[in-house]
Amino acid sequence: MTATDTLTPFSSLSPREGLDFDAVLRTYEAVSRILPETPAWSYPLLSAEAGVDVVVKHENVQPTGAFKVRGGVALMAALSPEERRRGVVTASTGNHAQSLAWAGARSDVPVTVIVPAGAPARKVAAVRALGARVVVEGDTMCDSLAHAEALSLSEGMRMVSPGDEPAIVLGHATVYLELFRRHRGLRTVYTPVGSGSGAAGACLVRDVLAPECWVIGVQSSTAPAAHRAWKSGKPATVHSHTRVAGLAVGASFALTQSVLGRSLNDFILVDDDDIQRAVGLMSTHAHTLAEGAGAASLAGLMADPARRGPCAVVCTGGNADDGELAAIADFADSAVTDMALTC
Ligand SMILES: *Cc1c(COP(=O)(O)O)cnc(C)c1O
Numbered sequence: 001m002t003a004t005d006t007l008t009p010f011s012s013l014s015p016r017e018g019l020d021f022d023a024v025l026r027t028y029e030a031v032s033r034i035l036p037e038t039p040a041w042s043y044p045l046l047s048a049e050a051g052v053d054v055v056v057k058h059e060n061v062q063p064t065g066a067f068k069v070r071g072g073v074a075l076m077a078a079l080s081p082e083e084r085r086r087g088v089v090t091a092s093t094g095n096h097a098q099s100l101a102w103a104g105a106r107s108d109v110p111v112t113v114i115v116p117a118g119a120p121a122r123k124v125a126a127v128r129a130l131g132a133r134v135v136v137e138g139d140t141m142c143d144s145l146a147h148a149e150a151l152s153l154s155e156g157m158r159m160v161s162p163g164d165e166p167a168i169v170l171g172h173a174t175v176y177l178e179l180f181r182r183h184r185g186l187r188t189v190y191t192p193v194g195s196g197s198g199a200a201g202a203c204l205v206r207d208v209l210a211p212e213c214w215v216i217g218v219q220s221s222t223a224p225a226a227h228r229a230w231k232s233g234k235p236a237t238v239h240s241h242t243r244v245a246g247l248a249v250g251a252s253f254a255l256t257q258s259v260l261g262r263s264l265n266d267f268i269l270v271d272d273d274d275i276q277r278a279v280g281l282m283s284t285h286a287h288t289l290a291e292g293a294g295a296a297s298l299a300g301l302m303a304d305p306a307r308r309g310p311c312a313v314v315c316t317g318g319n320a321d322d323g324e325l326a327a328i329a330d331f332a333d334s335a336v337t338d339m340a341l342t343c
Contacts, residue, residue: 027170030077046285052309060318066095072103074171091144093119101132163195163253173201180209188311192296196256203263214265218300246293280331
């Protein structure tokens, strides 16, 4: 590791930073020191298929393969010296774990990740390879979260929530800072929603840089907790049975809902099969390997009868699992068949 990719504490950030545009700008100073701007551009075939001009913002090219690394970097930069010394703990098998592991290694903050027994071996190996301590504990993610909280108390580590962390929302907002600065005149941005931290970040930036642009959330109809909370204005817990790992969230989060409730323009639910088709479309029409959650915003665009261009979708991640990879081949096959039939 060289001096330039080491994170220095960013003293003007605090973990309790308010959620506003100025805080996003301060966060971007920390994030952009480590992570270069990601590309955002259009693909003629994809725009033709959608019937509107579509910009794809590529977070799949991040070092961990997902946008969440921005949240990890922002969180590490916001820790106090004492918190940095004691380290952080969380529970996750996915992109959140890799994000903290990557950012922790670059800021000399010890990271402990609790994973449930039975978590996919390849994902656990990735977290470990990035330098985190992995503890296998619990049968479900809920058990692992409870264990993380217990360990945070007994070992003095800072517990990191996957949803209610202002620094993480601000880190995720920097995706949209880059997008709106680079592409003026967008009329709609589709953003995938699990905990809602990415969508909340999108709203914070849009409110200032592109007030005319709509931000539309997209969630799996089989894990609709944030959607239900947004519709009803009340916290929601809904059992998740989606195949899409990055969107498998069973409860709404108060912090992100406080932003989405006042700022999100619309919220679309799509089926897991719609998301899988969008994974295929990303591969055949945008040269991009997306995981399900990374293609969900495109699925939302394709499902939106009122779509208004120019619009943007965010490919939030590329860590496709084995099932998603296998299904791309089926999608490509069916695309070939369609073509043969139309000749
Ligand atoms: C976590 C995740 C999401 C959902 O983001 P939230 O901020 O939790 O709403 C979307 N895409 C990918 C690839 C993710 O890892």
